[in-house]
Amino acid sequence: MFDREEAYISWVLLNVTDRGLHCEAGDFYIDPWLPVPRAVITHAHGDHARWGCDSYLGAREGERVMRTRLGAGATIRFVDYGEAIDQQGVRISLHPAGHILGSAQVRVEYQGEVWVVSGDYKTEPDATCTPFELVRCHTFITESTFGLPIYRWTPEAIALDELRAWWRANADAGRTSVLFAYSLGKAQRVLAGLRDAAIGPIYTHGAIERLNRDYRDSGVAIADTIYAGTMPRGHDYAGGLVLAPPSAGGSLWLRRFGAISTGFASGWMRIRGARRRRSIDRGFVLSDHADWPSLLATIDATGAERVWVTHGYREPVVRWLVEHGVEAEAVASRWEGEGEAELQDLGVAGEEIVA
Numbered sequence: 434m435f436d437r438e439e440a441y442i443s444w445v446l447l448n449v450t451d452r453g454l455h456c457e458a459g460d461f462y463i464d465p466w467l468p469v470p471r472a473v474i475t476h477a478h479g480d481h482a483r484w485g486c487d488s489y490l491g492a493r494e495g496e497r498v499m500r501t502r503l504g505a506g507a508t509i510r511f512v513d514y515g516e517a518i519d520q521q522g523v524r525i526s527l528h529p530a531g532h533i534l535g536s537a538q539v540r541v542e543y544q545g546e547v548w549v550v551s552g553d554y555k556t557e558p559d560a561t562c563t564p565f566e567l568v569r570c571h572t573f574i575t576e577s578t579f580g581l582p583i584y585r586w587t588p589e590a591i592a593l594d595e596l597r598a599w600w601r602a603n604a605d606a607g608r609t610s611v612l613f614a615y616s617l618g619k620a621q622r623v624l625a626g627l628r629d630a631a632i633g634p635i636y637t638h639g640a641i642e643r644l645n646r647d648y649r650d651s652g653v654a655i656a657d658t659i660y661a662g663t664m665p666r667g668h669d670y671a672g673g674l675v676l677a678p679p680s681a682g683g684s685l686w687l688r689r690f691g692a693i694s695t696g697f698a699s700g701w702m703r704i705r706g707a708r709r710r711r712s713i714d715r716g717f718v719l720s721d722h723a724d725w726p727s728l729l730a731t732i733d734a735t736g737a738e739r740v741w742v743t744h745g746y747r748e749p750v751v752r753w754l755v756e757h758g759v760e761a762e763a764v765a766s767r768w769e770g771e772g773e774a775e776l777q778d779l780g781v782a783g784e785e786i787v788a
Contacts, residue, residue: 446541446548446572449764454550454574458543459523461490463550466767473525475552476536477502478617490518492527494563495535497647498617514563530554531565532721533618534648540568548572549735553744555720556727559589560625561618561653565731573737574764578722579700580746585724586700592719593626599696599715600632604672609690613713614698616640616678618721621648623676623698624655633672636661638686640678661689682711700724729753 448455453465461471468485475481477498482489484503491499493511503509512518514537517526522544527537532553539550549570558564596612603610614620620641627635635658637645642660649655661675670690677686679697687693697713700720708716723731728750732740740761742750747763754761 446543446546447550447574453767456523456541456543459520459525459541461520461523461525463539463541464552471520473527473539474499475530475539475550476533478533478553481552490525490527492529492535492537494651495533495537497651498534498644501644501647502617514566528568529563529566531556531558531562534562534621534651534653536562538566538568540570546571548574549737550574551576551731553578553722554731555723556731557586557589559622561622561648561655567731567734569736571737572739572741573732573735574741574743575728575732575750576722576744577728577742577747577750578745579720579724580728580742580750582725582749584700584703584720585726586703586720587718589626589719592698592717593623595715596623596696596698596717597627597630597632599694599717600630600674603694604633607671607692609670609673609675609693610696611675611677611687611690611693612696612698612717613677613679613682614641615721617644619698619719620676620678621645621653621655622719622721624658625653627656627674628654630656633674634659636664636670636673636675638675638677638681641676732759 452462452467452469454463461473462469463473464475464481465472470487472486473490477495482502489507489509491509491511493513496511499509512527514527514529517524524542526540528540530536530538530552532555536552538552541548547570549568551574553576554565556565600610614623635656637658637660639662645658675690694714696715696717698717698719700722701707702716702718740754740759741764742761743764743766751761751763
């Protein structure tokens, strides 16, 4: 277990309230569900970064995507990873979560007690963000989006090789490849892996192209893309790759691309029936979250003697931890209801819950 300093605080440092996770001693919230005076944000996805707070704290690496998501008028203080600030005697620092650009774990320390809120995280490094950093703590609040033993990822390189082969086969057959991927994070990770593909042009939906600019301006190298909205009516897309958010599936927007083959890049593609239910031709198992082995290994490595499990498949993770002697409990989230519906529909019915 993570060693405690002598000045151990016996009360709970963070509490779940009707507005989200709250630190009473420092009077701030972490990823609040509703507007609050002070919000510490783990990353810019919509189920973590909500509009309307008086002030925000976020990781400097994600400054551009956070601004895009929260708006130019939001009051946001950006700090470097590992840089500590004091909030009413509570020491707050942000540490890489490896989820998307600028994603962070929040370390909260008060009178010797250390809690870490993971946000969303993955331990496999990729080219689009700073790799995950293990942070030791007394209490660890972990996500569990893929908290079932069936979810085990193959290496990123294998998924990208499969994607290239699918695209090349479609190009040889005169079809357009349409790949659905979440607009913030997943799409750019795919594009980073396709920089040297040299198969055909890559077109993008507007929601993705806007965020591509943020990634490029942040120094992340991704493949060249063409915003599909700039192409003339009747343009021949055959042989190209179109990147689109899941919400574009089944829309009239797809008609412009002629004969298409559809693919989906997501951890949900590990389940065979998931692709069939969405009428997707190919599924590529590529997730920005930790899989089952990585969740358990990370929890153990933190040295935490108490674990809160939130988001996704909470109960299986809690049950496994308790059976192995760890004090653990499930913690509800405001987004859990929507999250469960998303899980039943691949986690891709909308843009709030992401895979």
